[in-house]
Amino acid sequence: MKIGVFGGAFDPIHNGHLHLAREFARRLSLDKVLLIPTSLPPHKPHAYMAPPQLRLMMCRLAVGEDGLFEVSDIEIRREGASFTADTLNEVLKIYPGAKLFLITGADMFLTLGTWNRFEEIARLATLCAAPRGDGDSQRLKSYAKTLEQRGAKCVIEDIPLMDVSSTAIREKILAGESIDRLVPAPIEEYIKKFGLYKTAPGGPGYSDSQFIEIIRGRLSPKRFKHSLAVAEQAKRLATLYGADPKKAYTAGILHDIMKDAGAEAQLQIIGDFGIILDNVEKNLPGCWHAIAGAVFIEHILGITDRDLINAVRYHTTGRAGMSPLEVTIYLADFTSADRDFPGADEMRRLAETGIRPAMKYGLSFVLRELIDKSSVIHPDSIHAYNETVLAGGEGGAENAEEQKKN
Ligand SMILES: [Fe+2]
Ligand SMILES: [Fe+2]
Structure with a gap:
């Protein structure tokens, strides 16, 4: 069996990659080409990179x-930097006796001799590359000779390359230009759906104003306004509840980031990151945007603060043992200036008086609504409710009942 091994960041995978792989497969009669996304960009890291699971998913969609x-x-799966020699050995474990052909881009090929355990790589696979332009061909061929003197087998194929690169694609997305025809259609759709590459590189260090721009592009005008109002209210409540007002503001901006993406996108990102919904969660569509939102801010925006991620995660259900920040976002979502449900004013008043009465009121309100709709109730909400009752919160269910009648 002849197997092409094609590794790369694939950030994102594009038609040029596929063309190169297909051409090598045709010219070398390969039975199979393995696309292997790297977990880290080995040579050219850039500040904003799509998370490995999404790059993997895009490869799957592309083929x-x-x-x-x-x-x-x-x-x-290996995580961290991978050595090509290890990868080739692993491929051989899966396909014993296969003949391997390592497919590389021109730039990569020209550094192969310096790779970790080059001799082993050369023993395990035939090294393949295609020139990027006319001048390249000679360079590649003479470099191939040097590698061959060190025991390598090389194949340089003059494959007409497509003028497309992942960098150019990311730049186009950032500039709001179309990437039609540069990537397979499902990839374009996927990138749009998750808003990938849409934000300027910032890694984990986005500012609130950048976050605001991110949600502006993802939410309806009404939800956008709501999010800003929640952020303001969260900043205020945070000082009352002993949470960090700055973090509360950020969490407020982000809490509904996946709300308008639609059920399909919510479920997809949840599934893509390996979260399995239990039967109750599957039947509680209202909590999907919170779970998806937590995944999004962690994996796509690169937020590492667990408390902030949890504040988004539990803003619809609540849970027992909520942190001050989680409570802040839960209650700010209820009491932001744009809220006008029956009882909103009472809830605002309670939110000023303390966490317990406000939580009891809010949870009672939500549980009642769910029961009225014959909806399932998330156990986290029940645990949160029991906790406030056992702690002797005041101004709870009775008031909620009264307010509903009014
Ligand atoms: Fe929400
Ligand atoms: Fe909200």
């Missing part, structure tokens, strides 16, 4: 049902 390709997560 679709094409039997030539197999997308492998061996490097992503």
Whole structure:
């Protein structure tokens, strides 16, 4: 069996990658090409990179049902930097006796001799590359000779390359230009759906004004206004509840980030990151945007603060043992200036008086609504409710009942 091994960041995978792989497969009669996204960008890291799971998912979408390709997560599962020699050995474990062809871009090929355990790589695979432009061909061929003197087998194929790169694609997305024809259609859709590459590089250090721009592009005008109002209210309540007002403001901006993405996108991102919904959660669509939102801010925006992620995660259900920040966002979502449900004013008053009465009131209100709708109730909400009752919160269910009658 002849197997092409094509590794890369694939950030994102594009038609140029697929073309290169297909051409090598055709010219070298390969039975299969393994696409192996790296977990870290080995050579050219850039500040904003799509998380490994999404790059993997895009590779899967890009090849679709094409039997030539197999997308492998061996490097992503390994985490951290991977050595090509290890990857090739692992491929051989899966396909014993296979003949391997390592497919590289021109730039990569020209550094191969310096790679960790080059001799082992050269023993395990034939090294393949295609020139990027006319001048390249000679350079690649003479470099190939040097590598061959060190025991490598090399194949340089003059494959007409498509003028497309992941960097150019990311730049186009940032500039709001179309990437039509540069990537397979499902990839374009996927990138749009998750708003990938849409934000300027910032890594974990986005500012609130950048976050505001991010949600502006993802939410309806009404929800956008709501989010800003929640952020303001969260900043105020945070000082009362002993949470960090700055963090509360950020969490307020982000809490509904996936709300308008639609059920399909919410469930997809939840599934893509390996979260399995239990039966109650599956039947509680109202909590999907919170779970999806937590995944989004952690994996796509690169937020690492667990408390902030949890504040988004539990803003619809609540849970027992909520942190001051979680409570702040839960109650700010209820009491932001744009809220006008029956009882909103009472809830605002209670929110000023303390956490317990406000939580009891809010949870009673939500539980009642769910029961009225014959909806399932998330156990986290019941635990949160029991906790406030056992702690002797005041101004709870009775008031909620009264307010509803009014
Ligand atoms: Fe929400
Ligand atoms: Fe909200």
